Amino acid sequence: MRALHIKALRDLWHLRSQALAIALVIAAGLANLVMSRATLESLSETRQRFYDDHAFADVFAQARRVPEPVAERLREIDGVQAVETRLVAGANLSVPGFDEPVRALMVSLPDSGEPLLNRPYLRAGRLLAPGSEDEAVISEAFAEAHGFAPGDTLSATIYGRQRELHIVGIALSPEYVYQIQPGTVFPDFRRFAIVWMNRRALEAALDMDGAFNNVTLKLAARARGDAAIAAVDDVLAPYGGLGAYDREDQVSNRFLSEELRQLDTMARIFPTIFLGVAAFLLNVVVSRLVGMQRDQIAILKAFGYSNVAIGLHYALLVALIVGVGVVVGLLGGIRLGQWMAGVYQDFYRFPFLEFRMSGGVFLLGVGVSLLAAFVGTAHAVIAAARLPPAEAMRPPAPERYRPALFERIGLARWLSQSTRMLLRNLERRPWKSLLSVVGLAFACAIMMVGRFQTDAIDYMIDAQFRIGQRNDLSADFTEATGPAAAHELRALPGVRQVEGYRNVPVILRHGVRSERNALQGLAQDSVLKRPVDRDLRRVPIPAEGLLLTDYLAGQLGVGVGDVVEIDVLEGRRRSVQALVAGVVNEYLGVNAYMDLDALNRLLGDGERLSGVLIAADVEAEADLFRELERRPRVAGVGVRRLAIQNFYETLGESMGVFTYVALILGGVINFGVVYNAARVSLSERGRDLASLRVLGFTRAEVSYVLVGELVLLVLLSIPLGFVTGYMLSLYMAVSMQSELFRIPVLVTAPTYGFAGLAMLASTLVSALIVQRRIGRLDLIGVLKTRE
Amino acid sequence: MAVPADIVFHARGLTKVYRMGEVEVQALRGVDLQLRRGEFVVLLGPSGSGKSTLLNILGGLDVPSAGEVYYEDHDLMRADDRGLTAFRRDHVGFVFQFYNLIPSLTARENVAIVTEIARDPMTPEQALDLVGLTPRRDHFPAQLSGGEQQRIAIARAIAKRPSVLLCDEPTGALDSATGVKVLEALERINAETGTTTVVITHNADIASMAHRVLYLADGRIVREHVNAMRKRAADLRW
């Protein structure tokens, strides 16, 4: 091997701990990048393939009851390629040994065989036999949650009638990749199922002979989506059409798109931070190395090594460090990506979700790592290449020190000599000190972000379930019902209070903007559901006008006092104008509220309720929901306690992992910055420190000069880290918000405390390692050699 | 240019000005000089007189501010960085006061790093043998004494069979017995290979082993002395 390469390797070995610290920072950034980008690609490719192979529809519409022949008119719409009519309805299931309500979405499949659109992917068993009355195919996640297999039976209450279903198959569907109950945000596989049955059997169960209530359509590639949607709405309007929508508003697809967007954000923020810090660290270490090797560079040049050869020599050293980081980062990224794919596989039900790293991701990862290395070291490497040999032969000009700021402003007499050394040293390299502080602040910020989500979710649950929504149970009716139903329920044992509400699908318009949404009518004196503002203060339901969720108001571009147009999609389908009377703060979903009586007047079909909210004694809860489930008019029962429980069960584990990973990542940056700062200081000032030892300073006193400097940097970085962490949390929250949910920006005192302590702890680790080196300072050696 | 064939270096009116902010330092103030092939020349002069500056210019490490300087037919005044690099690579060997070995390479590797880029080098082993350090070839500089390190530096300088060997205070950091060993090595190489050798020293005793002694003062050559009788390095003491 060439002697110059041997030198590169030996130098690298000499720098191994520092190089490793930097390589780890690079690896962390790259692993993040690879994980998020590759997962993003795998997920979107898998989604595309599933959609294509299983004919995911383009347009979806729900109606009350449409005679089958009307489908013909849908087929004639310009651009429509295929139309599938079907029945979709809610049902209650009872699972032996599982004492809680289980909701199901019953979806019909054509008796003739496979559907044209949204074809289920059969995981086990078989599809429904033509003409079978009691066969069912159930969704995989639900089957897994309860251990159902083909051959088992299940009891379902459809439209108030109980019946036994024979499970013949277990399937997945492009429509329900993300499988959640309407109106919720997180999947609950134990309490929600998709059940496919033959069309004929469902027609009979739902009294829908010769009619459909749901239709999906496939459009030609060239077709204009909004034109087709408008045409579908026109056709279905007389039959209680609730407004057609495209893939973008299809719940499962919508969640997937949001997830992809978040991954995209992740793939930008974290790698940028890590690679930025890595660039800084490389800069510090390589500049120092070139500075220390001035005379070696000079001698190599004196003997005829060209500038290019010298430049390449240092570039090689950098490349080796980066190379280690890249290899570890790629492997780590793949490992993390596989783990992520596993997590996603639980949440998003695809027939297969294969983690694949494309050449593009590989090149991107290697490319940005090299870019970071280039940005960090180009200057030092070029300086080495350009160093004039005659000048390099002379030692560098002595550093200029001056009294530190503290001393200049007159605090000198409070400072010991060692403290002055420490301060002057920091001030001598203001940029390096500043960048160290910034790097450390990012470490702190990342640790905070890891906990921020936990805080935010606690707060969301509190705001949503304990303050905004105080009912223990809720029941929605199969169709709008007179107030007698509510009175009847109030009489049940254990019920403390019952309040009715009404839900109507509407389109809200303001100028050119429009949003499909539910409009909810609540009693003005409602206590079980109380919309609140940002400070969690109650916002009363106005006698006239609307309350809008802040996000919805933002989407429509309206504020208090503006007028919006409401197109009611039910009953007489009236269009009216309403004043925005208030804006409320909600984290899950978006809502529009108005006074119940006003809504009923608007609809003009008398005093009616879509469902009720119930406050009940805890002991009575279980009996109550069984009682409610038995009632034919009750379409579904919600239990608040279970919703909260599910929230934590679903998110708890992944949040724990996230906090842990963020802690490690923050620790990596902290270690990289602190350890390198210490080593560089030690190398720059080894002579001074050894001289101090020779003069009789104790180890502890000498350590103070060095470690004190580090601790000061870290202490300076923590407040900045708190600000950065808050901003980063804010950025994440803003970039994740959608009408599905918004994460509140909330950083609690324990999070600040946690991040601050974690910073100090990881600084302590670096300090202890450096401390050992101070102990081994070669007192004689250091004084013997020429600097 | 009509220069006698045995002249390797030819300089006329060399000046060198260092500018440091507003201050100008005149390191050389018009040096005229000719060095013959195979000559052993010693440069003497007080500190700051411009010895190192002159040597660096002759070796192509630095360029003069004015004047002319040729190595054979290479114009060192007008050569660009690439040209100077090639000149150093092909023709010059350097030895410095502080050895300037690469601490992360062994003795053998310190020599190899030069032979690897030379046109017609000896092997590192041969070079180390010439300075009598074969037994220490796998030691790192930190494991060698100052004199041993300087002999490695000489081996490194001669291994490529340079036409000129430029030594800036090669014995400056050594005691007299060790210094003599180093000088013996230089003497032997000069005699055996005919390498033109220039040695800067503060030690007037060493001058007696030269063919010719040049005295510098305040950036000029003020005196020249030719030794009728050269002393052998082994007979030197100081």
Ligand SMILES: Nc1ncnc2c1ncn2[C@@H]1O[C@H](COP(=O)(O)OP(=O)(O)OP(=O)(O)O)[C@@H](O)[C@H]1O
């Ligand atoms: N890079 C430089 N910048 C500024 N001045 C310089 C530089 N190199 C040399 N000098 C100045 O030029 C003059 C000659 O320096 P040079 O190193 O040639 O002296 P020298 O004869 O080798 O002295 P010594 O015996 O102390 O090594 C000195 O005054 C020195 O300060």
Ligand SMILES: [Mg+2]
């Ligand atoms: Mg000198």
